[in-house]
Amino acid sequence: MERFVYADNSATTPIIKSVIDEMLPFLEVKFGNPSSLYSIGREAKRAVECARERVAACIGANPAEIFFTSGGSESDNWAIKEMAYYQMKKGKNHIITSNIEHHAVLHCVQTLAKRGFDVTYIKVNQNGIVDPIDVENAITDKTALVSIMYANNEIGTIQPVDDIGRICRARNVPFHTDAVQAVGHIKIDLSKQNIDMLSLSAHKFHGPKGVGALYVRKGIRINSFIDGGAQERGKRAGTENTAGIIAMAAAIEHACKDIESKSQKITDMRNRIISELLKIEKSRLNGDLDKRLPGNINMCFEGVEGESLILKLDMEGICASSGSACTSGSLDPSHVLLAIGLPHEIAHGSLRLSLSELNNQEDADYIIEKVPKVVSELRKMSPLWEKIKKGEKYYGV
Amino acid sequence: MAYSEKVMDHFANPRNVGEIEDADAVGEVGNPKCGDIMKMYLKIDNNIITDVKFKTFGCGAAIATSSMATELVKGKTIEEALKVTNKAVMEALDGLPPVKVHCSVLAEEAIKAAISDYYQKNGINPEPIVGKVGSCCHEDAPCPCSMDK
Numbered sequence: 001m002e003r004f005v006y007a008d009n010s011a012t013t014p015i016i017k018s019v020i021d022e023m024l025p026f027l028e029v030k031f032g033n034p035s036s037l038y039s040i041g042r043e044a045k046r047a048v049e050c051a052r053e054r055v056a057a058c059i060g061a062n063p064a065e066i067f068f069t070s071g072g073s074e075s076d077n078w079a080i081k082e083m084a085y086y087q088m089k090k091g092k093n094h095i096i097t098s099n100i101e102h103h104a105v106l107h108c109v110q111t112l113a114k115r116g117f118d119v120t121y122i123k124v125n126q127n128g129i130v131d132p133i134d135v136e137n138a139i140t141d142k143t144a145l146v147s148i149m150y151a152n153n154e155i156g157t158i159q160p161v162d163d164i165g166r167i168c169r170a171r172n173v174p175f176h177t178d179a180v181q182a183v184g185h186i187k188i189d190l191s192k193q194n195i196d197m198l199s200l201s202a203h204k205f206h207g208p209k210g211v212g213a214l215y216v217r218k219g220i221r222i223n224s225f226i227d228g229g230a231q232e233r234g235k236r237a238g239t240e241n242t243a244g245i246i247a248m249a250a251a252i253e254h255a256c257k258d259i260e261s262k263s264q265k266i267t268d269m270r271n272r273i274i275s276e277l278l279k280i281e282k283s284r285l286n287g288d289l290d291k292r293l294p295g296n297i298n299m300c301f302e303g304v305e306g307e308s309l310i311l312k313l314d315m316e317g318i319c320a321s322s323g324s325a326c327t328s329g330s331l332d333p334s335h336v337l338l339a340i341g342l343p344h345e346i347a348h349g350s351l352r353l354s355l356s357e358l359n360n361q362e363d364a365d366y367i368i369e370k371v372p373k374v375v376s377e378l379r380k381m382s383p384l385w386e387k388i389k390k391g392e393k394y395y396g397v
Numbered sequence: 398m399a400y401s402e403k404v405m406d407h408f409a410n411p412r413n414v415g416e417i418e419d420a421d422a423v424g425e426v427g428n429p430k431c432g433d434i435m436k437m438y439l440k441i442d443n444n445i446i447t448d449v450k451f452k453t454f455g456c457g458a459a460i461a462t463s464s465m466a467t468e469l470v471k472g473k474t475i476e477e478a479l480k481v482t483n484k485a486v487m488e489a490l491d492g493l494p495p496v497k498v499h500c501s502v503l504a505e506e507a508i509k510a511a512i513s514d515y516y517q518k519n520g521i522n523p524e525p526i527v528g529k530v531g532s533c534c535h536e537d538a539p540c541p542c543s544m545d546k
């Protein structure tokens with residue numbers, strides 16, 4: 001192994017040193033319960049409220065609109081289920097979402113479908129983008145909620161959430177967006193966007209795992225999520241994850257500082273890798289090239305299977321992921337790759353590389369060197385590759 | 398999901414990869430739609446498998462089970478090779494994660510498909526001896542390859 005390259009930042013990210021430095025005192029010295037009256041309790045409380053202001057400031061929200069949670073999945077569950085149940089009392093039982101959502105959203109909606117909700121899944125186009133007109137056409141007077149992700153975790157496509165938000169606002173339907181992959185990577189300003197609820201998660205922007213937030217716009221009514229103590233204004237009980245919350249604030253501040261220039265740098269590196277890897281025969285880029293997260297690369301290589309590609313890259317020191325059936329733990333390849341119209345046979349051969357500000361040009365060079373090598377090794381032992389090269393049809397009818 | 402060291406070894410250094418130009422028998426099983434295909438080539442001399450090679454499109458377990466299957470049949474008589482079960486392949490690899498058991502089934506089927514081909518080429522009906530060789534082994538779960546059947 002000549003080098004270690006972590007290129008799976010959409011899965012999770014390492015915590016940066018300055019963030020660890022800020023969180024450590026709250027584990028050891030300032031460990032008090034924020035609800036306690038004595039000094040270290042008050043200090044913890046102050047730090048949590050300060051963190052709320054810092055998180056809010058980074059996304060153009062008011063501190064009172066930020067509720068701390070245990071991460072993206074919890075924020076999605078809270079926003080979707082509790083909004084749905086709240087709206088059900090008003091006779092609204094229809095939910096609109098897309099067919100490329102993360103399982104944290106899809107499975108919530110499936111649960112609601114079992115409990116009597118009607119669900120419309122908006123289909124993305126072949127570039128992996130939702131058409132806002134489709135959302136508009138799907139809204140009825142029974143619509144309780146629209147939930148469309150800000151950016152997709154597999155193919156990195158950025159959805160037209162501003163347009164969707166405008167439509168929802170005009171029709172008076174609450175709009176939630178899962179922005180777990182977007183926050184800290186692209187500029188978000190909720191004071192200018194018609195977004196009613198937004199989920200975010202710290203470990204996707206160099207903060208710790210198990211902490212996140214749900215933004216709920218002032219004036220939006222939603223049920224509380226966890227019953228118990230009075231934390232998070234009585235809506236989400238439980239002693240605060242003080243160190244985690246403070247770390248999230250430090251991480252989001254770091255991520256949002258100079259976000260435009262940082263993301264441009266990552267985008268340039270990404271585009272260089274994409275154009276080099278597209279030189280591999282029978283390869284394709286999945287998802288729109290322009291409306292795309294800075295660090296996301298998702299490609300298919302015909303004739304190879306994703307899991308073996310990941311294992312081989314791991315042997316070279318590169319951490320990446322795939323949407324193949326074998327890596328999804330089911331027999332079907334990723335629903336996102338199928339949603340953009342890829343046949344199963346091609347979707348099995350997908351590779352996702354996701355970069356962060358911690359990657360450098362040497363990492364990019366190493367990826368550009370190793371991916372073609374590994375693809376070619378696997379193709380050499382693939383019985384499909386001979387057929388593909390000869391132009392024989394190996395899938396479909 | 399974790400693979401045993403043996404599986405990783407056979408994945409990283411697969412034995413008997415390739416093709417045999419003048420093979421006496423060739424068997425192919427699997428379906429690209431499911432994400433795994435195995436092709437096995439046999440050289441048979443005097444009822445003995447003197448050489449064997451494989452090509453596989455599939456996950457780590459698919460490659461490792463193919464590799465192990467070739468090791469298990471090399472030098473064996475046809476009758477002995479037919480007795481190599483998916484369990485034997487799995488045991489030789491120190492086990493497989495539950496979701497990967499079908500890969501070992503595929504490896505067993507690949508051997509059988511190749512031997513069927515051998516019988517056929519020699520004017521013998523393979524079915525009474527080898528049985529039916531399926532191309533999909535996802536019997537325990539819904540499989541994309543059966544969706545359009």
Ligand SMILES: Cc1ncc(COP(=O)(O)O)c(C=O)c1O
Nearest residue numbers: 071072073102104153180181201
């Ligand atoms: C788009 C999206 N939503 C939700 C989640 C879940 O977030 P968490 O791991 O913080 O629960 C993830 C992360 O895997 C994600 O990528």
